[in-house]
Amino acid sequence: MGKKSVQTIRRAIKAKKLKCRKRKTPQGFNYLVSLTSLYELYNMRIEEPVIAAEPKAEAKVKKDVKTEINKVVSEDDDSNVTITTEDFREFTRTLETLVHQHSEERQNFLRLVNTLQEKIFVMENQLNLLKSPAKKWYQLWK
Numbered sequence: 700m701g702k703k704s705v706q707t708i709r710r711a712i713k714a715k716k717l718k719c720r721k722r723k724t725p726q727g728f729n730y731l732v733s734l735t736s737l738y739e740l741y742n743m744r745i746e747e748p749v750i751a752a753e754p755k756a757e758a759k760v761k762k763d764v765k766t767e768i769n770k771v772v773s774e775d776d777d778s779n780v781t782i783t784t785e786d787f788r789e790f791t792r793t794l795e796t797l798v799h800q801h802s803e804e805r806q807n808f809l810r811l812v813n814t815l816q817e818k819i820f821v822m823e824n825q826l827n828l829l830k831s832p833a834k835k836w837y838q839l840w841k
Contacts, residue, residue, distance in 0.1 A: 703741065716740055
């Protein structure tokens with residue numbers, strides 16, 4: 700599939716050359732572009748059918764890795780590149796390890812953020828206590 704820059708796609712959406720749907724998010728809008736209109740606009744042919752998201756993340760990672768390996772092999776058609784099943788399994792294990800490490804680092808980061816939020820809350824309370832009271836500490840009578 701030919702690569703198009705993000706700006707090119709944005710211009711085509713703005714010019715209403717591409718069919719898309721807008722989905723509101725807290726950060727703004729996401730644009731869901733129709734693949735058929737994309738293929739028609741840029742005269743691309745459909746190389747492989749689009750498959751709905753797989754229920755398991757592991758299966759998706761394995762599929763993506765297999766696709767990347769096929770791309771590498773097809774780009775280097777001149778040389779004899781062979782990838783064994785064991786190479787693929789080792790690569791998959793490495794990816795699973797990286798995903799696991801990322802998950803642990805994310806949990807540690809979230810714990811750190813929660814701790815910092817608690818400390819900020821305590822400091823705000825202490826700051827409020829240090830503010831001068833609205834009433835004076837003494838009163839006058841008549």
